[in-house]
């Protein structure tokens with residue numbers, strides 16, 4: 001039988017605030033075990049929460065990046081369950097009044113709707129020591145601010161799911177609210193998946209696959225589930241509603257527990273945390289902090305600047321790169337040559353020497369280097385060499401060119417003399433050119449350039465040769 005695949009995602013993203021959501025402890029990946037904890041975030045009875053304002057602001061920014069409606073009123077609730085990574089036996093989350101709702105993100109022209117985004121605290125981490133046969137608890141992660149992005153079941157394939165998650169990661173990273181490093185767990189994804197007979201209106205029974213930590217495993221886990229569930233349905237049996245875990249080594253999912261429903265958690269408003277109210281003005285101020293997002297930049301690069309899509313994508317791999325390029329073309333608007341100097345030469349240097357978050361030269365200096373070639377002050381080879389010096393030493397391109405004798409002096413007299421000679425020596429070619437056979441121009445240009453040598457740039461030679469041939 002043929003089936004339709006129905007997928008919804010729940011993406012957990014850690015907000016990159018300096019401190020945790022309900023206490024002043026720092027949040028940092030890879031710190032010494034249990035070194036970033038206080039009474040609050042290690043769940044001592046009686047410890048009271050104090051809300052981190054920045055975390056709420058970041059959640060609003062995330063919502064704006066994902067085209068959500070921002071709710072000026074939101075509130076925190078307690079989600080009750082016990083697990084050793086959360087010893088106070090409840091997680092503070094937003095159930096009844098989430099901060100954002102009704103958003104969407106477009107993946108390859110298709111709108112994937114976002115039901116809601118809510119804010120919550122992360123739990124600690126259990127480390128299972130197989131050698132000693134014990135589990136150890138690290139509460140450093142406890143109380144780190146999280147947002148949970150919940151989609152509608154609009155996704156219909158493994159590929160679409162991982163593309164959506166990747167787009168979310170991209171947007172959050174650009175907005176600076178989450179570093180979205182799946183390998184460090186700052187972005188994690190749960191997948192809800194069910195199958196139904198093709199064309200059927202009724203939804204099938206779903207399985208939830210927890211904590212996928214790479215885009216690849218999102219895809220693999222979904223592909224495995226489609227196969228597993230369709231085999232069950234083909235046999236005429238029923239899929240069990242349950243939570244499953246994905247094993248990265250063998251590519252299979254295994255049952256963890258039967259799925260809880262919302263009522264199992266006995267949500268109720270947290271009496272220790274006042275509701276959150278944003279005024280119109282506050283929301284407007286926060287909206288100003290949302291940068292141009294990757295998709296918007298892509299549209300500008302390809303539609304307005306005329307860059308090939310592949311080049312646009314390369315410039316967008318890092319927000320830093322895209323910002324630098326944007327600044328540079330603002331100063332000198334040769335979009336294509338700036339992009340190709342960036343993609344071909346600068347990326348090669350980054351590849352060879354690395355990039356530590358900052359270039360030694362400014363966008364204005366980069367723009368100047370592009371313009372120097374256009375003005376015929378340097379050759380293409382010199383431009384490449386100068387960029388190398390800029391990258392490693394961080395000096396002005398003009399200073400470097402002067403110091404190293406790379407400026408073309410443009411000896412106009414020599415150019416004119418050479419052109420006169422070439423015209424005298426090649427009357428037939430000149431006649432052909434004048435009668436409209438333009439391809440001989442290259443030949444005449446080559447002859448002149450050979451005579452001129454390095455004392456003028458090709459663009460100057462070309463300019464004077466065209467003039468002379470028109471006379």
Ligand SMILES: [Zn+2]
Nearest residue numbers: 023025038041
């Ligand atoms: Zn703390």
